[in-house]
């Protein structure tokens with residue numbers, strides 16, 4: 001077991017209860033979203049100590065998120081309430097085909113005002129792992145600088161950093177800026193976890209091997225490419241292999257699978273599993289997440305994880 005830090009923007013999410021375009025939906029279910037917060041929840045459910053850094057608006061959304069995290073046993077001591085800017089939220093459509101539509105209301109949110117100064121009070125001493133994604137660098141310049149700063153701090157303290165590029169095109173000024181910033185951060189991190197759809201946009205390559213080499217040649221130590229139902233492709237300077245996926249009876253909602261995958265890999269490595277076993281756990285949790293409507297409903301506790309691995313292996 002270890003102590004993990006992650007940082008990001010949590011949002012209230014309204015999930016459509018009916019299929020169809022969002023403007024025609026009348027009924028929504030309230031839930032919590034945010035890539036890094038999903039990872040924090042998943043790790044805490046497996047018994048790890050997680051500290052989550054963010055800013056919340058001093059509003060009902062912010063209070064809802066704070067209570068949710070306290071209930072999930074996440075360390076909230078680095079969360080600040082901001083009485084000027086609001087908590088962001090998003091709408092998510094319901095669909096049986098492909099990915100749902102996601103619409104954000106997060107411009108000028110409290111979290112987008114996170115700045116380097118916020119890191120001053122963070123105690124990195126007993127931290128074993130830092131998990132980052134490519135969403136915060138797109139939210140504001142101050143949040144981007146904070147991410148660079150946390151990477152530097154982690155490096156001086158030899159803390160392992162995982163990075164999920166998590167492309168959100170609608171948050172970036174241009175595809176070129178997105179590619180250059182996300183790759184620049186990825187090169188500085190130990191473990192990079194790109195999604196299958198992200199591979200070409202970020203690297204220009206199609207072949208798994210080429211994509212992985214693109215990052216390894218620039219300093220990343222481990223590249224794990226998520227390949228959906230096929231599992232994941234792993235490449236390090238010394239080995240490369242594929243770890244197969246798990247059976248999924250019914251896909252309810254694909255969002256959050258990548259976060260579940262990160263939970264499996266990070267928790268596995270912190271528990272001294274081999275890289276292959278950690279990736280297998282990542283595949284299992286990613287598969288379980290897509291069988292549930294919310295982004296974090298399917299993140300298992302230890303008992304559910306063991307049961308899923310036993311019943312859903314291929």
Ligand code: KDG
Nearest residue numbers: 033034035135255256259295
């Ligand atoms: O990975 C799941 C996230 O996409 C979702 O929870 C919302 O973090 C989010 C975002 O910014 O898109």
